[in-house]
Amino acid sequence: MLKQQAEPEQVRNGKAAAKRAASSDPLRIGRTPLHFFVVAMLFFAGAAAAMPFVTPAIAEFFYQPAPLALTHTITLGWITAVVMGVMCRYVPALTRRPIQFPRAAIVQLVIYAIGVSGIVAHFAIGVWFGIWLAAIVLIVAIVIFAVNMFSCLWPRVGDGVAETGMFLAVCFLLLAGSLGFTLALDKSYDFLGGNVLTNLASHVHLAAVGWVTMVIVAVSYRMLPAFLLPKVTLPRDAIWHIYALAAAVLGLAFTLLLGLRGAPVWAILIVLAMVSYVETIARMVVSRRMPLDWTTRHALAGLCWLGVSAVLGIILSFTGGRSETGARIASAYGFAGLLGFISNFIIGMSYQLFAGFVARARAGQGWMAVTIAELSKPRPRPFVFVAFNGGLAIAVAGLLAGWVPAAIAGAAAIGVAGLVYAGVTLWTLSFAYRRAVPRAAKNELRVVPS
Numbered sequence: 091m092l093k094q095q096a097e098p099e100q101v102r103n104g105k106a107a108a109k110r111a112a113s114s115d116p117l118r119i120g121r122t123p124l125h126f127f128v129v130a131m132l133f134f135a136g137a138a139a140a141m142p143f144v145t146p147a148i149a150e151f152f153y154q155p156a157p158l159a160l161t162h163t164i165t166l167g168w169i170t171a172v173v174m175g176v177m178c179r180y181v182p183a184l185t186r187r188p189i190q191f192p193r194a195a196i197v198q199l200v201i202y203a204i205g206v207s208g209i210v211a212h213f214a215i216g217v218w219f220g221i222w223l224a225a226i227v228l229i230v231a232i233v234i235f236a237v238n239m240f241s242c243l244w245p246r247v248g249d250g251v252a253e254t255g256m257f258l259a260v261c262f263l264l265l266a267g268s269l270g271f272t273l274a275l276d277k278s279y280d281f282l283g284g285n286v287l288t289n290l291a292s293h294v295h296l297a298a299v300g301w302v303t304m305v306i307v308a309v310s311y312r313m314l315p316a317f318l319l320p321k322v323t324l325p326r327d328a329i330w331h332i333y334a335l336a337a338a339v340l341g342l343a344f345t346l347l348l349g350l351r352g353a354p355v356w357a358i359l360i361v362l363a364m365v366s367y368v369e370t371i372a373r374m375v376v377s378r379r380m381p382l383d384w385t386t387r388h389a390l391a392g393l394c395w396l397g398v399s400a401v402l403g404i405i406l407s408f409t410g411g412r413s414e415t416g417a418r419i420a421s422a423y424g425f426a427g428l429l430g431f432i433s434n435f436i437i438g439m440s441y442q443l444f445a446g447f448v449a450r451a452r453a454g455q456g457w458m459a460v461t462i463a464e465l466s467k468p469r470p471r472p473f474v475f476v477a478f479n480g481g482l483a484i485a486v487a488g489l490l491a492g493w494v495p496a497a498i499a500g501a502a503a504i505g506v507a508g509l510v511y512a513g514v515t516l517w518t519l520s521f522a523y524r525r526a527v528p529r530a531a532k533n534e535l536r537v538v539p540s
């Protein structure tokens with residue numbers, strides 16, 4: 091145990107100064123992002139554990155209670171919670187404007203966690219009344235989040251690429267959530283026309299492409315030049331990728347919702363916008379030596395899965411999800427997009443960001459400083475990468491081929507990788523909540539971080 095009294099006076103004064111500086115910084119958001127990450131990790135661990143048990147139902151038909159519950163544990167519990175945490179930290183820093191209601195962000199997280207648990211539980215038991223009630227709770231949480239983000243982002247919309255993309259992404263989250271609520275309400279009161287599966291596809295694309303993909307594009311456009319390639323400036327036309335993506339998602343969503351023809355045209359436009367994005371990033375990265383660490387590997391794997399999702403998405407826009415082949419493609423598309431593309435990006439990014447957030451949070455508390463390396467456990471990373479992506483490849487192939495045992499085996503590998511990753515990440519995050527330091531920081535000869 092470290093004893094506070096044993097510290098020299100200079101060290102104590104330094105810590106007090108760091109704490110004062112941190113608390114007087116108006117852009118500081120304290121440990122709020124970390125609370126979001128902890129909630130996200132718990133949902134991810136739950137999803138990972140459930141994955142092999144739900145996969146037989148997914149292989150049978152994707153539109154069922156258990157797959158719907160698993161999908162929202164991943165999309166809302168894991169993906170959206172991480173993105174919200176990252177945005178709480180980066181939006182004020184990027185725009186140089188403090189979050190307007192920082193305390194409301196904590197209230198938002200509590201309401202959000204209740205809403206996600208409610209919607210997942212009611213999807214699992216197939217009770218629509220509970221699903222739309224939980225959706226209302228979720229929408230309240232998303233509105234609070236949007237108010238805090240819009241107050242920072244709005245003045246930069248149209249100028250900053252990342253700010254414009256994040257602003258539009260939050261608008262899409264609101265749209266997707268409202269449509270999800272309406273679809274659920276319709277199951278109780280039957281007032282919407284149209285086809286259940288195309289209505290569903292409209293919601294899925296507003297959420298997965300409009301919200302999550304847009305935010306990944308926007309944040310990576312900002313992070314890559316800022317953190318990895320400081321000498322590179324973002325080309326001005328990058329903002330047009332954001333506008334094109336937004337227009338294509340809106341076009342696809344309305345085409346599906348209104349039962350119009352032309353879904354493949356919008357699907358191809360989405361793919362073209364994403365190709366321009368990948369090409370811009372590739373141009374920036376090519377010729378610079380990026381370290382091939384586990385973050386880069388997950389990002390590259392994510393890009394490969396983005397390619398697989400693009401191919402499956404275009405095929406699906408022709409076949410629809412109703413036929414047996416269409417349903418198989420839809421399930422594989424969900425795995426490739428939500429786990430292969432989006433989750434790979436988040437896992438890779440978390441290796442860079444989370445330990446840094448924890449180190450800063452400890453400084454804010456005036457606790458003993460620890461380095462990012464001391465807060466990280468790199469040893470399981472190769473296993474997580476191989477089991478996650480190998481499992482995914484087997485699961486996607488199994489779903490496409492209709493070979494259920496292979497799909498289950500792949501899902502089990504993804505599940506084990508997910509549980510290992512969540513366990514290790516929670517270990518890192520735990521140091522934001524306790525004074526204790528990791529064992530690596532107890533070495534007497536360590537270089538003390540300033």
Ligand code: HEM
Pocket residue numbers: 152153154157158161162165166170221225228229266267268269270271273274286289290293294297298301302424
């Ligand atoms: C407040 C937020 C959300 C609400 C209220 C909501 C609600 C719903 C509802 C009610 C359905 C079933 C629709 C029907 O039966 O017609 C559904 C399906 C679906 N949603 Fe969401 N959703 C939300 C957010 C998201 C997000 C953020 C994503 C993805 C990033 C997403 C992805 C999906 C997918 C993939 C399905 C189809 C799953 C399947 O058929 O197995 N949802 N959602």
